Amino acid sequence: MPAPKAVIDYINANADKFIDKLAKAVAIPSISGDGKHRGDVVKMAHFLKGELEAVGVSVELRDLGKHVMDGEELHLPPAILGKLGNDPKKKTVLLYAHYDVQPALKSDGWDTDPFKLVIDEKTGRLIGRGSSDDKGPLLGWINNLQAHHALGLELPVNIKICFEGMEESGSEGLDDLIKAEAGPGKYFDGVDCVCISDNYWLNTRTPCLTYGLRGLSYFKLKISGPGRDLHSGVFGGTVHEPMTDLVYVMSKLVTPDGKILIPGVNDLVAPLTDKEKALYDRLDYGVEDVESAAGGRIAISSEKTTVLMGRMRYPSLSIHGVEGAFSAPGAKTVIPASVSGKFSIRLVPNQTPDNIRAFVEKYVKDEFAKLGSKNTLEIEELHGGKPWVASPDHYNYKAAVKATEIIYGKTPDMTREGGSIPVTLTFAEALDVNVLLLPMGRGDDGAHSTNEKLDRSNYIEGTKLLGTYLYELSTVQ
Amino acid sequence: MPAPKAVIDYINANADKFIDKLAKAVAIPSISGDGKHRGDVVKMAHFLKGELEAVGVSVELRDLGKHVMDGEELHLPPAILGKLGNDPKKKTVLLYAHYDVQPALKSDGWDTDPFKLVIDEKTGRLIGRGSSDDKGPLLGWINNLQAHHALGLELPVNIKICFEGMEESGSEGLDDLIKAEAGPGKYFDGVDCVCISDNYWLNTRTPCLTYGLRGLSYFKLKISGPGRDLHSGVFGGTVHEPMTDLVYVMSKLVTPDGKILIPGVNDLVAPLTDKEKALYDRLDYGVEDVESAAGGRIAISSEKTTVLMGRMRYPSLSIHGVEGAFSAPGAKTVIPASVSGKFSIRLVPNQTPDNIRAFVEKYVKDEFAKLGSKNTLEIEELHGGKPWVASPDHYNYKAAVKATEIIYGKTPDMTREGGSIPVTLTFAEALDVNVLLLPMGRGDDGAHSTNEKLDRSNYIEGTKLLGTYLYELSTVQ
Ligand SMILES: [Zn+2]
Ligand SMILES: [Zn+2]
Ligand SMILES: [Zn+2]
Ligand SMILES: [Zn+2]
Structure with missing residues (x-):
């Protein structure tokens, strides 16, 4: 079932406020890999705790202990655990995102201050460190919770939340937490599926769902x-x-x-099947896209499928x-x-x-x-x-396909990614449930690079996508 | 003729002061290959100008113009030209050394601050960047001039000096200077032979004279x-x-x-002759010495001659x-x-x-x-x-052999070296005179490496050797 019109209208009406909130989040330089910014990472956790509590989520900042980085002992930023809804008739989805960011200095080659969100009216780009990786997607969830809270609507699914502050630095402490909270009576008990929004479309035009990652x-x-x-x-x-x-x-x-x-x-x-090969043939991504992204005519082959399989399988x-x-x-x-x-x-x-x-x-x-x-x-x-591959035939994926078709009017590409998001595998193995990677940003967002951006349309339509996914999830078989 | 007893006595009596002067020289991080230290290289030139003038040398800091290094235009450090004595009845020897050094950071693995001369009383080592390459040998000449100046003695030969500050960075500008100052009426006119002290004994016990260098x-x-x-x-x-x-x-x-x-x-x-091969067989240096100097049992062969020829010819x-x-x-x-x-x-x-x-x-x-x-x-x-080979039968070498026998009580090994000192070839070709390489330091000094050192005895006896060489040169046929 699609999201109610009231929710979509609320998102449209509050788009500028959502961008203001993203600006507030970007302004906190929550760089997990730099000990000097550890206080900012913790500050970010408290900012999000406030936002979540304001929309009715019961929140716990879970202490993950200490670690040593570059010879310095530091306290790990907390994991943000949250719950909203406990209706046994509804599915329960666990939402993961991370609130830390990669380092960024203007002198790295940024055109603007990386920790001041710049709205480029001409291109519609929201430029700033973490805009796309991963503060935009994280706030996408909160925007939806806010819409429901403001409209007095109940969510169609139960929500559990796990937001971490060490993703860019090896997710230290998180694996232990997930393993410890899996099982009867534990925090993640009852989770039916997981949705992670922390990756990207292949290109700048076609949404995708990602069902595999290389190890x-x-x-x-x-x-x-x-x-x-x-x-x-x-x-x-x-x-x-x-x-x-x-x-x-x-x-x-x-x-x-x-x-x-x-x-x-x-x-x-694993051997390649014809059915699987056909999937790569269909993807809206070609040799020119790879070469354009790489900045050189250096593709390993002139065959699209060979190049894409070189990255994905x-x-x-x-x-x-x-x-x-x-x-x-x-x-x-x-x-x-x-x-x-x-x-x-x-x-x-x-x-x-x-x-x-x-x-x-x-x-x-x-x-x-x-x-x-x-x-x-x-x-x-x-x-x-380890590498990870999920079943793209699971209802979790079906819901995301439908949501994408509703919001973007397109069937998403089904992709596997070349990189690793180790927590994906931990969720899949520890909770023994299907995990979906549902991206908000585009392939040219420049996560980890200079001038990182999230397109305004990807932020706002992406917020609608995440909300719609929750409704589709509630009814999909 | 040996050096006067008064000179040798003066050197013995002033050994600690000579070490203090070496400490002052090492404290100036005159790294020619790092633009940030260019000012220190120039500072070093002015320090030496003061030292030379104090002992009666007429000194000129010769501007060598500009160059580009790592994309930055820099002024080259000056060449230090000097003259002492102009007696047509005496031989004229040109002394070359360099006052720049290789880069060094404590974090490279030095046990002590590379730019603070440490006197290890137990081993007698003077540890610091440039101690052996080439500030110690350079000061060896100045120590002798100081002895003569203090004692009111005239030198047995006329001295010309050419000290440069870019040796570790390709001797930029020096070739042009040498070529420009060769010939009648020019600065280097009248030079009978050249002595360069910027290399090492093969081992830690037997002095050597070096008549060849690889290019x-x-x-x-x-x-x-x-x-x-x-x-x-x-x-x-x-x-x-x-x-x-x-x-x-x-x-x-x-x-x-x-x-x-x-x-x-x-x-x-060039093909190997039997006579030449025999020379390598005779050298007081073996596979164990190479491995000991390298700090590992990694010699390319177990045959001494093969290993030595691998380095020299x-x-x-x-x-x-x-x-x-x-x-x-x-x-x-x-x-x-x-x-x-x-x-x-x-x-x-x-x-x-x-x-x-x-x-x-x-x-x-x-x-x-x-x-x-x-x-x-x-x-x-x-x-x-280019590579360089000189005639070891020239009087310049005979004087150095005698001086070595007097100071160290041993006939020096006649060696070719594996490294390059390109200026050697320039002097040989532009002035058309014999060039002698007369080392002060030992084979284990670690020039260009961490914990570079010059043994106290090599510095002080080496100072005597340089002085004695000047006396032997004045009388040798
Ligand atoms: Zn991320
Ligand atoms: Zn990232
Ligand atoms: Zn040198
Ligand atoms: Zn050197």
């Missing part, structure tokens, strides 16, 4: 030899050089056209850089004593960090052994996360 | 693709990644056991690092947009930067073309210098 295994490959950095004039030609060895071993990981060379890794990929291996080698501008004639190559593999079903690790370690050690070098190699997995 | 060709290999850094989750598997290409191309440059793979490069090496190729990639600790999932690999080749006769460059450029481009990548490659030679 990640991140490795540090360290080769050491000399006791300290050496001068290449004095030692060049006399010793085994770690950097030479590292470059050799890293050249054996992946081909320039993206084929992973580590035996066993590709064998784990196949693993990839990227070499990120080298720690310990000379990395500054200029010319330094050093033989670095110890160099660590960083590379990671994006995982897809049925790969997991656990079943990938042994393949990577064995291969890297074997390739190094072939060199006959007197240097030593160590390989370490820095972090990892 | 250098330093390359920056840049591969670019995306318009900006990309997220590996979103773009991994969809685009050609510059870092993957760079690692491939760099893996084709040199084998892990040091064989240069660039066709043409090894063909230019064969070319080598070192990969120094990557600019533009992720180089910090931790795990960042970036696909860097543009990465520049830095590598250099140490050159030996008859290789020159000019005859090497075309081989390198062609090979690198050919190897990149094989990848079929859509990224683009640029290769740039950042700097280069």
